[in-house]
Amino acid sequence: MRTVEAIIAELKNIADNPKKAMEDYKSETGKGAVGIMPVYCPEEIVHAAGYLPMGMWGAQKKQISKARTYLPPFACSVMQSVMELQLEGAYDDLEAVLFSVPCDTLKCMSQKWHGKAPVITFTHPQNRKVAKEAADVFCREEYALVKEKLEDLLDVRITTRALQNSIAVYNENRAVCREFCDVAAEYAATIKPSDRHAVLKARWFMEKSKHTALVKELIAAIKSEPAKAFTGKKVIVTGIMVEPYDVLDIFDENGFAIVADDLAQETRNFRQDVPADADPLMALAKAWNEFDGCSLATDAAKPKGQMIIDAVNKYGADAVVVCMMKFCDPEEFDYPILLQEFEAANVRNLFIEIDQESTAFEQVKTRIQTFAEIL
Secondary structure (H helix, E strand, O other), rough: OOOOOHHHHHHHHHHHOHHHHHHHHHHHOOOOOEEEOOOOOHHHHHOOOOOEEOOOOOOOOOOOOHHHHHOOOOHHHHHHHHHHHHOOOOOOOOOOEEEEEEHHHHHHHHOOOOOOEEEEOOOOOOOOOOOOHHHHHHHHHHHHHHHHHHHHHOOOOOOOHHHHHHHHHHHHHHHHHHHHHHHHHHHOOOOHHHHHHHHHHHHHHHOOOHHHHHHHHHHHHHHHOOOOOOOOOEEEEEEOOOHHHHHHHHHHOEEEEEEEEEEEHHHHOOOOOOOOOHHHHHHOOOOOOOOOOOOOOOOOOOOHHHHHHHHHHHHHHHHHEEEOOOOOOOHHHHHHHHHHHHHHHHOOOEEEEEEOOOOOOOOHHHHHHHHHHHH
16 A cells, blocks of 8 residues: 555646646547636536546746736736736647636636637526526536537537546545545644645546546545544635645644635535436536535525535634635625624634735735634
């Protein structure tokens, strides 16, 4: 059996080198990759075509310059860095780029794309809780258009059987990722925040059955030893994403373990399975309309706060850290609601800002260090 450290190192290497992961996949299969823009796309359709769905979450950039020509400076940090990367040619080897457009900035991005890869844009229904049946039909038709466009661009035929198989592969991966998160919480003294993040980020750049196999191996390696006592503080993070590793290391340096997350880049993407249905496109549509707990998935009931509070109770967390992506309007609009709900439930909380253009993290360090002392 390989060690925990060796398996995490392999996953971290994949997470840190997406271009190599794409090249390795092409050398193995002869097929390329389709870019998956944040935040919620039906990856199973790409997988069923035999191509590799590649997450596009930007990167830490010392300076954003080219993107300023096409995006205002108050566009969110992820989109700024993605635009900068595509203008530098980072995404030119993709076969296509798949866009969902749940926010104004993503709509702009889909229209201002200047990369070589063609764009496929689709829309999720937003009035999905009141008019559920109509929302299911609408979403299914949008996914059908995605399928048709992919078939045309990639010169493949995506069969019902292939889609059903891909949904099964993804559901298994979702279940394994949920299990890993629970194991990481139990072994908080062993799995550092940066380790946890690397394991989950790697899934964006891997064929899902291969990621599943590696995470299963990791879980077995972790559980082969008794859990050590964790003496620090346990937190839950919420937001779009928590990067780079510098920020995650600040959590570790101050005695924090991330025992659960409510992040668009992480748990929100595997929180629930796709239900069984003879029509796989309808199954994918129903999964979206049943999805809850994200500012980019409209729901007038605003269940996210209570979902996080329930997680605090489930994992015995000491606090919640709101990791606000710079200039993410939907998350910012929901923050006052979250704050009121946290205070009413006596949940201690901290606000920090995530910025992919930042290279200095002293303010974040000071805030987390102070919060650790308060706790």
